[in-house]
């Protein structure tokens with residue numbers, strides 16, 4: 001029961017934290033009108049995941065393991081792209097707090113309104129397929145016992161409660177702190193998502209190096225412990241990490257973190273127009 | 286405003302990319318979920334039960350026939366567990382199910398090829414897991430017709446791609462060992478490894494040839510060298526390992542490669558092999574494999590036999606031609622087997638012909654088996670060579686009709 005609870009908690013945290021910040025960010029910036037798009041993204045992800053899970057469990061065709069991992073890994077990497085876009089945007093916004101914030105906010109959100117929906121879709125869909133496969137297996141097993149399913153659902157519920165707590169905490173921050181802190185948090189989360197996406201692709205045999213471990217602290221941080229679960233759920237931390245995962249983690253965290261921190265904390269020009277030196281946003285040219 | 290437009294473009298691009306990454310593996314990555322229903326008159330899928338506990342991983346049988354195999358994995362322990370089917374090397378994941386909570390059962394469905402595997406349960410999701418050997422025996426016809434010919438052709442392509450990937454993987458592992466022995470100057474080991482490692486190359490040679498640059502770099506014979514062309518690859522090392530007498534070397538004394546040269550050429554062979562591995566494992570590779578490619582590849586392999594192996598020209602220094610011979614025939618047979626149901630449906634007589642002639646040729650080859658391998662080509666009498674050549678020709682003829690029969 002407890003083990004199944006932890007699975008639900010972990011998958012729930014993985015799926016909900018990014019969404020939480022996304023929602024908080026729209027609420028803080030007075031764009032509640034865009035919330036339906038988030039719910040649409042989440043709803044689509046849930047429906048698609050449940051449908052796929054049912055299809056793969058009961059339907060005539062299942063996905064090969066490689067395809068499952070390839071989808072999971074690719075979705076993670078696309079999700080990181082979108083989260084990065086949001087983080088960098090937050091970095092610039094935090095710097096320009098005193099300027100006509102709302103105008104800029106509207107601009108960016110208008111451009112990214114579908115990006116916002118897609119981000120919600122990915123944040124939930126990324127873990128959704130695996131979670132629903134697990135839940136359907138539980139549903140199939142309920143003939144024997146209901147407990148595994150109840151355990152997993154409780155875990156999901158606790159994850160949602162935790163995400164709500166994070167949301168309330170975030171709302172209490174002033175706008176500048178909100179952008180600075182949630183952005184920094186997202187940088188670390190995104191690095192973990194990227195690194196885990198790489199791991200999925202390694203398992204699928206698409207990327208090499210699955211067996212070259214940089215470190216293995218499974219003994220100190222068992223993946224089945226509650227703290228292992230929370231670390232995995234929040235930061236996608238894997239106690240047995242390959243070199244490629246580690247390199248990718250740092251290769252993402254250092255530059256993105258640097259750009260973000262410089263823009264959000266040490267921005268030179270509060271109240272003035274963005275400097276040309278501001279790191280290029282990901283829209284490209 | 287450019288920013289907005291650019292953002293929208295970025296978003297749309299992301300959505301497209303998302304569609305592509307999801308769709309591609311979906312199309313290529315299907316396994317039958319309930320093989321029982323797709324089996325036409327067969328005896329259904331093999332379902333094995335697996336019980337995973339804290340200190341045991343009980344698989345109900347250590348063997349299954351090739352085709353659809355279902356592992357029904359029950360977590361009888363109290364920690365979350367995972368179940369893996371690993372390749373023979375115990376490293377590559379063939380398939381897995383993760384996140385099996387206590388009390389739950391999850392199915393792992395695989396289309397298993399004949400061979401050796403390793404099963405592993407990982408209670409607590411740590412370490413290498415509780416492992417056991419697992420064998421998939423050859424069931425002969427492992428994919429019964431399921432209706433649409435097109436589906437069968439698609440399935441053949443998917444299976445053939447998997448076969449090529451598997452062979453390049455074994456080739457890479459084997460080449461690593463071979464190269465290590467060769468650069469260390471352990472010539473005995475290198476000679477022992479030469480033929481068995483090359484098997485994996487010879488089985489999929491037409492695929493390697495489809496990458497124009499790799500084949501000459503890896504498999505060029507000295508006799509085929511053109512002026513100004515640098516000689517690299519397997520046969521260069523072959524000559525160095527089986528250094529010829531001056532009489533066989535155009536009257537000149539053979540100069541062995543220096544340690545540095547050995548390291549250079551070995552490194553090059555290994556990096557070419559890695560390149561072959563990478564290209565065949567790239568997503569685009571699967572797009573190049575269709576029924577025609579398989580059929581032509583099978584024919585190409587038989588041509589290889591006729592022009593190189595049956596004449597003893599391929600392995601002129603090591604005389605391991607019969608190994609290559611067998612490997613070419615293996616590769617052709619795998620290609621044909623994948624398409625056999627289609628051939629049966631469209632041209633039953635051709636299928637009968639091919640079955641018979643493959644069998645005759647294999648029967649002849651079996652006579653020259655020695656241990657795990659074959660006698661040296663030089664031990665064959667002219668009559669025996671003639672007999673082999675005749676069997677190859679007899680197979681070549683109907684095999685050349687394979688592609689047309691399947692595609693048209």
Ligand SMILES: [Cu+2]
Nearest residue numbers: 061311312315
């Ligand atoms: Cu399909």
